[in-house]
Amino acid sequence: MTSPTGRAPDGPRPPDVDVLVVGAGITGIYQLYRAREAGFSAQLWEAGEGVGGTWYWNRYPGARFDSESYTYGYLFSEELFREWRWCEHFAEQPEIERYLNHVVDRFDLRRHIRLGAAVTAAVYDEPSGTWTVTAGDGRTTSARFLVAATGVLSVPYFPDVSGRQDFGGESYHTGLWPTTPVDFRGKRVAVIGTGSSGVQIIPLIADEAASLTVYQRTPNWCTPLNNGPVTPEEQAHLQEDFEAIKEILDTSPAGFLHQPYDRASTDDPPAERRAFFEKMWRSPGFSKLISHYTDVLFDEGANAQWCEFIAEKVRDIVADPAMAEKLIPRDHRFGEKRPPFVTEYYETFNKPNVSLVDLQETPILGMTAAGIETADGVRPFDLVVWATGFDFGTGALLRMGIVGRGGLSLAEHWSEGPKTFLGIQTADFPNLFFPGGPHAAAGNNPRYNGDQVDFVTDTLVYLRARGYDAIEVEPAAEQRWTAMIDRGAAKSTFGEISYYFGTNIPGKPKKYLLNSGGRPKLFAMIDEVVTNHYEAFRMSRSADSPPPPA
Numbered sequence: 001m002t003s004p005t006g007r008a009p010d011g012p013r014p015p016d017v018d019v020l021v022v023g024a025g026i027t028g029i030y031q032l033y034r035a036r037e038a039g040f041s042a043q044l045w046e047a048g049e050g051v052g053g054t055w056y057w058n059r060y061p062g063a064r065f066d067s068e069s070y071t072y073g074y075l076f077s078e079e080l081f082r083e084w085r086w087c088e089h090f091a092e093q094p095e096i097e098r099y100l101n102h103v104v105d106r107f108d109l110r111r112h113i114r115l116g117a118a119v120t121a122a123v124y125d126e127p128s129g130t131w132t133v134t135a136g137d138g139r140t141t142s143a144r145f146l147v148a149a150t151g152v153l154s155v156p157y158f159p160d161v162s163g164r165q166d167f168g169g170e171s172y173h174t175g176l177w178p179t180t181p182v183d184f185r186g187k188r189v190a191v192i193g194t195g196s197s198g199v200q201i202i203p204l205i206a207d208e209a210a211s212l213t214v215y216q217r218t219p220n221w222c223t224p225l226n227n228g229p230v231t232p233e234e235q236a237h238l239q240e241d242f243e244a245i246k247e248i249l250d251t252s253p254a255g256f257l258h259q260p261y262d263r264a265s266t267d268d269p270p271a272e273r274r275a276f277f278e279k280m281w282r283s284p285g286f287s288k289l290i291s292h293y294t295d296v297l298f299d300e301g302a303n304a305q306w307c308e309f310i311a312e313k314v315r316d317i318v319a320d321p322a323m324a325e326k327l328i329p330r331d332h333r334f335g336e337k338r339p340p341f342v343t344e345y346y347e348t349f350n351k352p353n354v355s356l357v358d359l360q361e362t363p364i365l366g367m368t369a370a371g372i373e374t375a376d377g378v379r380p381f382d383l384v385v386w387a388t389g390f391d392f393g394t395g396a397l398l399r400m401g402i403v404g405r406g407g408l409s410l411a412e413h414w415s416e417g418p419k420t421f422l423g424i425q426t427a428d429f430p431n432l433f434f435p436g437g438p439h440a441a442a443g444n445n446p447r448y449n450g451d452q453v454d455f456v457t458d459t460l461v462y463l464r465a466r467g468y469d470a471i472e473v474e475p476a477a478e479q480r481w482t483a484m485i486d487r488g489a490a491k492s493t494f495g496e497i498s499y500y501f502g503t504n505i506p507g508k509p510k511k512y513l514l515n516s517g518g519r520p521k522l523f524a525m526i527d528e529v530v531t532n533h534y535e536a537f538r539m540s541r542s543a544d545s546p547p548p549p550a
């Protein structure tokens with residue numbers, strides 16, 4: 001394998017690897033594959049003891065896709081697409097973890113991967129243009145390019161509840177679920193949190209536990225996932241349609257197969273509107289955002305009608321009217337937060353062993369050795385599940401000890417929120433990329449993270465071809481993209497109440513962490529970069545690099 005710099009054997013010591021990828025989720029695995037296929041020496045360091053990222057850590061019962069399985073998996077290999085037959089439209093965690101392990105083995109990537117390597121420091125050395133990266137176990141390596149594919153939902157968040165450590169029973173965060181099975185049978189279980197993970201795990205625990213108490217801060221607009229097995233006929237269609245499916249997924253704004261609907265709610269009389277709402281209720285996953293009436297996310301009246309429709313469903317399903325009212329959101333409209341998709345969620349609250357504590361009425365005061373204390377007293381538990389979410393967007397990057405040019409830490413540079421170009425690079429941190437980080441698009445994650453990985457890889461190839469070994473975004477380009485993100489926040493259907501603004505983390509700057517221009521904006525800017533010969537970036541040769549090719 002040649003170094004991208006083509007150093008002479010007697011020259012200064014080259015870095016250990018050309019590309020060090022951090023994170024073995026779907027983004028990092030693809031980045032490792034692309035970098036190696038492009039002829040770079042590449043390694044991947046991962047904190048966990050297995051590959052899969054989100055699908056390694058979130059192994060709680062009920063953890064599954066909200067994206068259709070075959071739209072989430074990789075599309076870079078038609079053979080891979082054909083040989084992996086997803087069992088369900090929305091696969092469960094074990095199948096997804098198996099798939100990602102299969103990819104790693106099928107493409108012989110495991111030998112490049114170091115597990116149990118949590119990066120605690122990554123420091124840029126300007127004269128040599130390399131990163132020195134250190135893991136928690138003290139091991140160090142040097143890399144020309146550092147690609148932090150560390151995920152946006154990879155740092156679990158525990159709310160600051162006094163006495164949390166004093167609790168004497170079992171305690172688990174959904175995002176740090178143990179690899180050994182957790183037994184709920186005969187136990188008094190509490191679940192704290194009713195976001196996307198909470199609503200997935202709650203029905204499954206209710207089936208097993210002696211009692212389940214759900215602590216809800218704010219309800220969400222939950223609608224059915226409408227999962228099912230992929231039938232042999234559907235498998236056959238998937239096999240036949242690879243090219244067409246790939247074309248749609250490669251180009252659609254949110255990376256789904258769902259197509260936008262062409263009617264507004266006002267185009268239909270009430271009876272037809274209601275029938276359409278029923279159709280939406282029965283439609284799969286994110287189609288309820290993408291294929292809904294064109295005005296439902298944008299017009300207050302249309303949104304309110306759809307919300308009222310969901311509220312009626314909740315009232316129909318949940319037998320106890322007071323409980324039903326508590327499960328209906330009052331503080332946000334549909335689509336203002338990332339809507340969770342559920343299977344038998346509302347039905348769970350009809351079970352005699354399930355109760356609901358509304359934290360608006362009785363906030364948690366603290367934990368004791370026995371259980372959870374609210375104004376109503378202490379409820380004893382054997383097991384507490386924290387379904388309390390993540391430090392979204394910047395959490396992992398800001399915990400990696402990243403220090404760029406002149407000793408500037410990423411934490412300082414981003415003290416008022418992330419500043420990026422394309423959600424891929426930030427000024428003063430040469431040769432650092434973070435595909436799948438903050439300011440990426442929104443939708444089906446692997447699709448737009450994959451776009452970013454493709455761009456990173458193409459950029460490295462571009463550099464190598466021209467004899468450069470350092471690249472850094474120009475501050476003006478960073479400002480332009482970041483200003484666009486900030487402006488887009490106002491246009492986004494997501495509101496400040498959403499964790500997409502970091503609102504769930506006390507003290508975190510309230511900044512929009514997605515790119516509301518989505519993939520189309522990303523594609524357009526990447527095109528502009530390429531057309532303008534990367535003028536948004538400054539490229540250089542490090543002091544000890546050989547002269548460029550003639």
Ligand SMILES: Cc1cc2nc3c(=O)[nH]c(=O)nc-3n(C[C@H](O)[C@H](O)[C@H](O)COP(=O)(O)OP(=O)(O)OC[C@H]3O[C@@H](n4cnc5c(N)ncnc54)[C@H](O)[C@@H]3O)c2cc1C
Nearest residue numbers: 023025026027047053054065066067118119150151436445
């Ligand atoms: C329960 C759940 C369900 C989801 N469902 C969907 C879905 O249906 N569709 C969808 O599009 N998205 C979904 N997501 C979002 C999901 O995070 C992305 O789909 C995808 O997993 C992101 O992949 P990634 O590789 O970028 O990051 P991740 O999968 O988060 O992987 C990042 C990896 O980086 C590692 N890492 C982080 N910091 C360090 C460090 N300092 N040193 C070493 N390693 C480090 C982590 O351990 C982790 O393994 C879901 C998220 C969760 C939590």
